[in-house]
Amino acid sequence: MTIEDREIILLKVSGQDKPGVTAGLTSVLATYDALILDIGQADIHDTLSLGILFQIKNGSTSGPVLKDLLFKGYELGIKVKFIPISIPDYENWVKAQRKQRYIINILGEVLTASQLAAVTKIMSDQHLNIDSIIRLTGRTSIIETEENPRSCVQLSVTGTAVDRSSMTASFMEISRALNVDISFQEDNMYRRNRRLVCFDMDSTLIQTEVIDELAELAGVGAQVRAITESAMNGEIDFKESFKKRMALLEGLSEEVLHDVAVNLPITKGAHRLMKALKYYGYKTAILSGGFTYFGNYLQKELGIDYVHANQLEIKDGKLTGNYIGDIVDGQKKAEYLQAIADKEGIHINQTIAVGDGANDLPMLNLAGLGIAFHAKPTVKENAATSISSLGLDGVLYLLGYHDRHIDMMEE
DSSP: OOGGGEEEEEEEEEEEOOTTHHHHHHHHHHHTTOEEEEEEEEEETTEEEEEEEEEEESSTTHHHHHHHHHHHHHHHTOEEEEEEEOHHHHHHHHHGGGSOEEEEEEEESSOOHHHHHHHHHHHHHTTOEEEEEEEOSOOOOSSSOOSSOOEEEEEEEESOOSOHHHHHHHHHHHHHHHTOEEEEEEOSTTGGGOOEEEEOTBTTTBSSOHHHHHHHHHTOHHHHHHHHHHHHTTSSOHHHHHHHHHHHTTTOBHHHHHHHHHTOOBOTTHHHHHHHHHHTTOEEEEEEEEEHHHHHHHHHHHTOSEEEEEEEEEETTEEEEEEESOOOOHHHHHHHHHHHHHHHTOOGGGEEEEEOSGGGHHHHHHSSEEEEESOOHHHHHHSSEEEOSSOTTHHHHHTTOOHHHHHGGGO
């Protein structure tokens, strides 16, 4: 069949969704030996939007096929519309698939029109075109109150951003102003095949800074909190701050450590996230400037594969104020991330790092995807993406998982 003998038509279908619509329409097309060039469907509140791009022989064939499709549409109770597509337009559309593709996730407890309008306006200004939009979170009731409300939509976009740094800055501004998280990732083979997820512990996996709790129990809370805050904000060197804080804990009983460990406030969404990661075959690790004593407890509680943190020196049932081995600072976390990836045979671009403090930035920047979780402003500004509106299970949406994929684990 020559080019002149081909006719391309876009069939657009709308109406109430019901079984048999696609079967009925494609059976008509099959009668005329139509070739399906593309097909796509969306369904919102049982309202169907279906598109079928098909090719048939030019001339006498097109009239009858359109008539039969109209009759079938009437029979099915749906509206059908036809749009002829020229060969040059079709070929240009085919070539457009070679453009760079990105995935943008918009996350929050709720999704508002203002949030979506602000994000898509920036995309439009950057000459990025939306190819598809899907909702990753399940349907929510407007009558019943959700215990953990969450909303996430995923946009697949194509094009080359005019100014990527300006776009990122605009996304961050919207995030702060409208209480929404925006993730921007290249849609490549690594995004679809992440295999290792590494977490900071304090203020990430758990909702506390353990060393601050220990300091309170040792009666030196104010001094240690001040040092911790300076370290997390990057104002003083982590190793220097660590040594200062450790010295202040001298004499604290090991019984106190145990009591703190069994009462650690695990971050919202952590159990759901870890269960899903384990179910889908991910390796997980704690890379922390905190202590192995508590990391080992979380390892058992959450089923984590690796723990690398600082080891407390305990003699006669009490802290000596010293530590054993190297201090796990920001650079050491990045080294452990690389070492685990090498051991597991995982490319560094297939890794994810999640943390909240300045000493997490080396591993956040090394990983294929670095996520600043409820982080300090300095950390959010220097990380690839951030989550501030949801719990730790929000990470699953950045991996492309729908709630139904997560809920399968309960079946």
